[in-house]
């Protein structure tokens with residue numbers, strides 16, 4: 001079906017221009033056929049999930065937009081683990097809720113992240129010390145311009161902190177994602193200090209799955225990080241990633257700046273006794289240090305709730321990392337604020353912030 005639509009109505013930040021050619025296949029077969037046809041033609045195309053990690057220009061959009069609307073969750077018991085396959089258009093949080101209700105541990109700390117299952121591996125979503133890559137087994141994938149669906153195993157996807165090879169080179173359609181989960185009434189060990197404190201348990205404890213989900217949803221809502229009628233949730237979540245810098249740059253920052261030394265290998269991640277891990281330690285060069293983008297922004301003199309004069313884009317009043325649309329903001333206003341923040345942080349600390357969302361349709 002070919003239709004017109006508008007990115008403003010299809011993205012959580014509510015900016016973006018008109019779409020002349022909009023398709024919304026809702027069965028696996030239709031999705032594959034549509035993507036095969038569009039990606040093998042000469043016309044440009046864009047795959048859309050929940051629109052929760054993109055900032056789209058307000059100019060009319062000339063590429064064909066395929067919004068992935070497939071649904072379905074299947075379970076396969078495989079010895080002491082359970083393989084759960086979800087179709088790409090399934091809501092991410094509906095999947096997490098389903099796993100919790102079905103006594104499967106692994107995804108509970110990722111409760112409340114907006115978007116679709118197919119969008120989740122693109123930047124390897126993460127929260128509260130857990131990343132999607134911890135439990136992904138494989139993806140079903142259709143490379144752009146090809147006809148054969150392939151299965152990509154997790155180790156082929158170069159997952160890292162908010163990144164995967166699906167952003168850089170592996171171009172195509174995620175059809176479904178398979179997770180290897182553990183049948184359990186209790187969660188995977190809690191790895192994030194703030195969540196452990198909210199649950200009132202020591203780090204490393206396991207807690208009832210539903211309790212973790214409830215606590216994560218509460219914490220996220222208190223920061224405007226669940227899409228709801230809260231005006232502070234009209235965003236793409238965190239607008240900037242936490243910078244990873246060489247130790248020499250980290251040392252030059254003021255004493256109060258949070259610094260999280262990274263291990264070179266993910267498998268070597270160790271939490272020493274008495275140390276509070278705030279971020280997972282993924283994919284660093286030896287000596288690299290992860291910084292807190294929120295700290296850098298606040299300490300460059302930009303407070304929560306900040307807006308440039310006359311602009312409808314602002315920093316969330318609950319979370320320094322989120323840029324929100326206060327109503328009627330243009331994509332340019334969002335980018336103008338993002339640029340202002342980047343320059344202020346660079347001038348104050350010599351550290352360059354990188355945006356987390358994908359920018360679409362800008363020169």
Ligand SMILES: Cc1cc2nc3c(=O)[nH]c(=O)nc-3n(C[C@H](O)[C@H](O)[C@H](O)COP(=O)(O)OP(=O)(O)OC[C@H]3O[C@@H](n4cnc5c(N)ncnc54)[C@H](O)[C@@H]3O)c2cc1C
Nearest residue numbers: 047049050051052053115116118119120125126174236237
């Ligand atoms: C309030 C809020 C809180 C958030 N909190 C977090 C958080 O805690 N942690 C976190 O990691 N992220 C967070 N995010 C960001 C976002 O929710 C995730 O990145 C999410 O996984 C994006 O999925 P989506 O379906 O919305 O993708 P979209 O925004 O629609 O697309 C993002 C990218 O994925 C591509 N894509 C989408 N579907 C497919 C597919 N089927 N096949 C191939 N490519 C595809 C798109 O082309 C685009 O490049 C938050 C966002 C908001 C609004």
